[in-house]
Amino acid sequence: DAKTTQPNSMESNEEEPVHLPCNHSTISGTDYIHWYRQLPSQGPEYVIHGLTSNVNNRMASLAIAEDRKSSTLILHRATLRDAAVYYCILRGLYNYGQNFVFGPGTRLSVLP
Amino acid sequence: EAQVTQNPRYLITVTGKKLTVTCSQNMNHEYMSWYRQDPGLGLRQIYYSMNVEVTDKGDVPEGYKVSRKEKRNFPLILESPSPNQTSLYFCASRGLGQGLEETQYFGPGTRLLVL
Numbered sequence: 001d002a003k004t005t006q007p008n009s010m011e012s013n014e015e016e017p018v019h020l021p022c023n024h025s026t027i028s029g030t031d032y033i034h035w036y037r038q039l040p041s042q043g044p045e046y047v048i049h050g051l052t053s054n055v056n057n058r059m060a061s062l063a064i065a066e067d068r069k070s071s072t073l074i075l076h077r078a079t080l081r082d083a084a085v086y087y088c089i090l091r092g093l094y095n096y097g098q099n100f101v102f103g104p105g106t107r108l109s110v111l112p
Numbered sequence: 113e114a115q116v117t118q119n120p121r122y123l124i125t126v127t128g129k130k131l132t133v134t135c136s137q138n139m140n141h142e143y144m145s146w147y148r149q150d151p152g153l154g155l156r157q158i159y160y161s162m163n164v165e166v167t168d169k170g171d172v173p174e175g176y177k178v179s180r181k182e183k184r185n186f187p188l189i190l191e192s193p194s195p196n197q198t199s200l201y202f203c204a205s206r207g208l209g210q211g212l213e214e215t216q217y218f219g220p221g222t223r224l225l226v227l
Contacts (some may be wrong), residue, residue: 034213043116043202044155049211090212095135097162098172099145099218102155 004088009107012078020073020106022088027068032091033060035073036102037084044087044102047073083110118203118219125193126227133188133202133222141217142208144186145170146178149221150172156201161186161209179182193226200224 005023012018016098024033035047047060050071055062061074077081087105116137125131137144144161147170157170161180175197178188186205190197203219 013126036216041221043204043221044216045218046215051211053151097143097208099157099160104154 003105004104006072006086006088006106008104009021009109011109011111012075013111014080015077018075018078018082018108020075020086020108021070022072023070024088024090025069025093027090028092030092031070033064033068033071034089034091034100035060036087036089037099038077038087039081039084049087049091062104076078078110080110080112086088114217116203116205116217116219118201118222120222121220122223124225124227127194127202128192131193131224133190133201133203133224135186135188135219136184137186137203137205137217138184139205139207139217140183142183143214144180144203144205146176146186146188147202147204148172149202150199164176184204187204193224195226198224198226 032049032051034049036044037047038044048057048060050062050064063072085105085107087102119134141165146158147155149155156172158176159170159178161167164180164183167178180186200221204215204216207213
């Protein structure tokens with residue numbers, strides 16, 4: 001799987017939008033972009049994924065750049081419960097037998 | 113409800129005393145794996161299994177064993193635990209497709225302390 005780069009940490013105020021960036025300049029045309037998050041003392045959980053188009057679900061939105069070399073996870077109104085480590089992971093087509101590689105991710109702090 | 117369960121959640125043991133951490137999933141997933149998480153080292157895969165009776169080493173398999181006799185269960189065995197195996201352990205399962213089909217589900221974690 002291609003490599004991703006994320007900021008080590010970010011801070012947000014409660015009830016404000018948060019934009020978490022991820023760079024993946026070596027992405028291939030068939031790589032899916034996955035986001036997971038890990039709340040304190042819990043296992044990682046799925047947030048959202050996309051291929052080319054922007055995606056929305058009940059947890060977040062995923063904005064994918066037109067050239068696909070970067071993406072942004074958007075939390076529309078951060079809550080204290082959103083404080084977590086967020087991981088951006090690329091998954092290639094037919095890589096389903098390979099491990100998910102969790103990098104260091106971005107540690108998001110939410111201030112009340 | 114889709115879930116991965118692990119037991120026990122917390123375990124304190126002594127060096128050399130064999131232990132087993134159980135993992136079970138209810139989603140009929142083919143792929144199951146074990147990770148350990150240590151401060152500054154992130155999540156590292158220990159072993160994985162792509163189906164019943166098919167297991168393989170991950171990145172840090174030394175000191176661990178696994179078995180996959182049933183599709184839903186994937187126990188982690190430490191035959192002679194040592195203090196460097198003190199860690200937080202996660203079991204995970206997923207399907208073998210693309211996109212949403214390979215969404216990975218994690219258990220709640222097992223915190224192990226080896227004295």
